[in-house]
Amino acid sequence: MPKRYTITAALPYTNGPIHIGHLAGVYVPADIYARYQRLKNNDVAFICGSDEHGVAISIKAKKEGTTPQAIIDKYHNIIKQSFEDFGISFDNYSRTSAAIHNETASDFFKKLYEQGDFIEEVSEQLYDEEAHQFLADRFVIGTCPKCGNTEAYGDQCERCGSSLNATDLIDPKSSITGSKPILKATKHWFLPLDRYQKFLEDWILKGHKNDWKPNVYGQVKSWLDDELKPRAVTRDLDWGIPVPIKGAEGKVLYVWFDAPIGYISSTKEWATREGKDWKPYWKDENTELIHFIGKDNIVFHCIIFPAMLKAYGSYILPTNVPANEFLNLEGNKLSTSKNWAVWLHEYLEDFPNQQDVLRYVLTANAPETKDNDFTWKDFQARNNNELVAILGNFINRVLVLTDKYYNGVVPAPNAFTATDNEVLAEVVALSQKIEQSLERFRFREAQQELMNIARLGNKYLADEEPWKLIKTDAERVKTIMFVALHITTALAITSEPFLPFTSEKLKKMLLFEAMSSAPHWQDILPNKLLITSGHTIGKAVLLFEKIEDEAIEKQLQRLETTKKENTQETASVAETSVAPQKELISYDDFAKMDIRIGTILTAEKMPKADKLLILKVDTGIDQRTIVSGIAQSFEPEEIIGKRVTVLANLAPRKLRGVESQGMILMVENNEGKYTFIAPNSEGIANGTEVK
Secondary structure (H helix, E strand, O other): OOOEEEEEEOOOEOOOOOEHHHHHHHHHHHHHHHHHHHHOOOEEEEEEEEEOOOHHHHHHHHHHOOOHHHHHHHHHHHHHHHHHHHOOOOOEEEEOOOHHHHHHHHHHHHHHHHOOOOEEEEEEEEEEOOOOEEOOHHHEEEEOOOOOOOOEEOOEOOOOOOEOOHHHOEEEEEOOOOOOOEEEEEEEEEEOHHHHHHHHHHHHHHOOOOOOOHHHHHHHHHHHHOOOOOEEOEEEOOOOOEOOOOOOOOEEEOHHHHHHHHHHHHHHHHHHHHOOOOOHHHHOOOEEEEEEOEHHHHHHHHHHHHHHHHHHOOOOOOOEOOOEOOEEEOOEEOEOOOOEOOEHHHHHHHOOOOHHHHHHHHHHOOOOOOOEEEOHHHHHHHHHHHHHHHHHHHHHHHHHHHHHHHOOEOOOOOOOOHHHHHHHHHHHHHHHHHHHHHHOOOHHHHHHHHHHHHHHHHHHHHHHOHHHHOOOOHHHHHHHHHHHHHHHHHHHHHOOOOOHHHHHHHHHHOOHHHOOOOOOHHHOOOOOOOOOOOOEOOOOOOOOOOOOHHHHHHHHHHHHHHHHHHHHHHHHHHHHOOOOOOOOOOHHHHHOOOEEEEEEEEEEEOOOOOOOEEEEEEOOOOEEEEEEOOOOOOOHHHHOOOEEEEEOOOOOEEEOOEEEOOEEOEEEOOOOOEEEOOOOOOOOOOOOEOO
């Protein structure tokens, strides 16, 4: 019996185009899964849309001297068109500036407000007197109180990953005017997440321990272990959905509250257009709700949005949230601001009609369990050595030989040998492995099994050698070619989720439309043949073309130019914006700091944290634990035995449940990499004071 699936893909911010990191982390795996479920004849609503309310939009508009509406219109159109050209098969791609979303989000807020689910609170928030406005999180920059990063935002430190409030920052300044903000009273409404602590622990920690990905489960558990706190659902901003109650003039819904409701409003929009009822896709317990997101959205989709849905009272909760890690580019972190990216719309221009090559490479390198890397050389190698040499080669040989021997008519097989039966059975087994991997959200593994079908076909032809046997046993060749065409037909079906354009070309070559009963996924069964003798197929067309070195060098040169521009810009900034001297302190102030020389004894990565290392340091007076945000500058094993300078009498602080008993003094270069401040002489003992 068909099942119903509501599949969502994270709403992309409309402050820039889509790049390969977005595709690998969210949209390609989501599309593979949606296409697969449709092939299984399940009822699928694949939902997405542009996230158009957020401080990032306002900041970009201010920088470009334009309006937020102009920004979202520009990038919404670029993103939507890129998705369509790339073959992402959304059933609906909406936008949060749409009237139906405004209505849905407003109604959602009012329902929770009327139920008494919010806390109303007057608090002091940072206010820019020059700009005459309160400063939402990304409009504030300051020093992170946990790792000392001087460029932390008012909502998060991107160096150590800590979640922050703007008022937590040390020496905050407005990113609008650069001035030091003041504290000013303002009223906001909060969702008391702590009320849902027990519900979330039971639902996730007990209910999904074994079926959610470890990275998702671990991050959620970390948040729950730290105990949830109320979170504001409104903010003082002039861009967003107005808070729909009296006394909230000048305030809008916080984007984290507004954006996930976009899945619901987009489903409503789709259902209205298609003449469907949207409610079963969000309120029927038999519906599977699956959220595809990147790891930076785990908390919002696994804690905050479920708490919202639970508070509302009639919505289903996600069955799974298969979040991926991040994709890097040529060894460096993707960066929109630094233009260190492969933009989808530019790829489609540079590599026309090669959407499936990028889909294939991104799936092969999918960051499913850890951050992974995209390189142009690997892109070229996978195309030339796998898609061309394995899949394309097999298909071409089968169709060319069928045309040569039988004028394109599928021959009638004779008796199958034991080898033939083994190959036919293996096709079924590999198809089942693809299915099992997809059901567990292991897309990289599933695609490998797809390629194994092509490898099986190549080996079968190489072993049987029909081009030699045709001279001595033409009847045997009929059976060989029939089995090869059966494998080809299976590839046309099973490749569709991964390589939709390739699958379509292959189906056209096999003239699926002319078949009296075209085979489907559920037809790949033991003892069932997928193609009929007497059916006429079309001429062979190359599925893939070899990518030459010149095309790759062009891409590498573009990145090299970007790298040089970033280096020059960084050097320029370093020359012109050296941090000014801080306020004068007395000797007594300095004397309070106990700075000593120490040695790192052990180092290990903090679980579920990309930027933190847990160090055991010999300070000469003791051996203590220090948590340091340097994991992106050093591998743990390379710093064991390093001499370091330690601020020993810094008050202890717990970071992700580990008590840090001091701070390692570091120097940060222009690329954000750290260097130890340590004595040159090995004769200086641990515990020596720095004065």
